[in-house]
Structures are given as structure tokens and as C-alpha cells.
Amino acid sequence: MTAESCVFCGIVAGDIEASTLYADDTVMAFMDLKPMTAGHLLVVPRRHAAGLDDLPDADGRQLWSVAHLLARAMRGSGLRCEGVNLFVADGKAAWQEVLHVHIHVIPRFRGDGMRIHADFPDRDRAQLDADAAAIRDAAATLEDATGTVT
Numbered sequence: 001m002t003a004e005s006c007v008f009c010g011i012v013a014g015d016i017e018a019s020t021l022y023a024d025d026t027v028m029a030f031m032d033l034k035p036m037t038a039g040h041l042l043v044v045p046r047r048h049a050a051g052l053d054d055l056p057d058a059d060g061r062q063l064w065s066v067a068h069l070l071a072r073a074m075r076g077s078g079l080r081c082e083g084v085n086l087f088v089a090d091g092k093a094a095w096q097e098v099l100h101v102h103i104h105v106i107p108r109f110r111g112d113g114m115r116i117h118a119d120f121p122d123r124d125r126a127q128l129d130a131d132a133a134a135i136r137d138a139a140a141t142l143e144d145a146t147g148t149v150t
């Protein structure tokens with residue numbers, strides 16, 4: 001998907017209608033057309049980035065900052081909200097449908113019907129340590145990494 005054919009870029013450009021609730025120079029937020037629960041919204045970077053690998057670090061920080069703000073606002077909005085899920089799907093295998101990075105902010109309440117099915121297999125300490133090492137080694141090669149890789 002290119003920026004020219006991207007529905008979220010169309011919303012950012014004002015060419016596609018959306019119920020927008022936040023905009024700054026870096027990100028926008030608007031209501032999901034098919035909400036999992038009432039109030040389900042999306043926060044997107046203005047600049048097209050198909051996935052997390054394409055997302056500039058500064059855009060990612062602002063994306064998180066606004067998702068955090070709106071998740072906190074959700075609880076005081078009057079919409080039914082006993083909890084909030086923040087959800088990012090990165091890649092088709094992870095259920096990403098629109099290939100423009102977005103954070104879902106989803107109000108939750110008991111009995112809302114949402115489920116994630118997983119096997120939750122046990123992994124022993126050696127496996128967990130090996131997994132951590134593999135991810136740590138990969139993180140150390142990323143130029144955007146600013147934290148301490150231990």
C-alpha cells in the first residue's frame with residue numbers, strides 16, 4: 001500500500017471523512033468506523049509509515065503520547081469505560097489491516113465480548129533467556145535505540 005492509496009493518508013489530507021478528535025503537527029486521532037466498543041479510536045502519524053520499521057522515532061513518541069492522553073480521557077468521557085486496551089497490529093500476521101501505523105485505543109468493560117485466543121505455552125528460563133538475548137542483540141543494531149540494552 002502506498003501513501004497515495006492509503007485510507008489513513010486520505011483522512012490526514014482531509015479527502016476522506018472522519019470523526020476527528022485530536023490533531024497536531026505529527027499525529028491525528030479519529031473514531032474507528034467499525035468500533036470493537038463505542039469510543040474505539042485510532043491514533044495515526046500524519047506521515048505515512050506502513051509499519052513500525054518505517055516509523056521515525058519522534059513520530060512514535062508522539063503517537064504514544066497522544067494515545068496515552070486519549071486513553072486517560074476515555075475514562076472521563078461518559079462513554080462506558082472500565083478499562084482501556086492500547087493495541088498495535090504490526091504486519092499482516094499480527095492482524096494489521098490498514099498498512100499505516102496506528103494505535104487502537106479501545107474502551108473496555110466487563111462483558112464487552114472482546115477476546116484474544118492464545119495457547120500461552122510454557123517456556124523455561126533457558127528459553128526465555130535465549131529469547132531475550134536474540135531480541136537484545138537485534139535492538140542493539142537499531143539506530144533509533146536510545147535506552148540501555150542490558
Ligand SMILES: [Zn+2]
Pocket residue numbers: 002003006007008009010047048049099100
Ligand atoms: Zn498512509
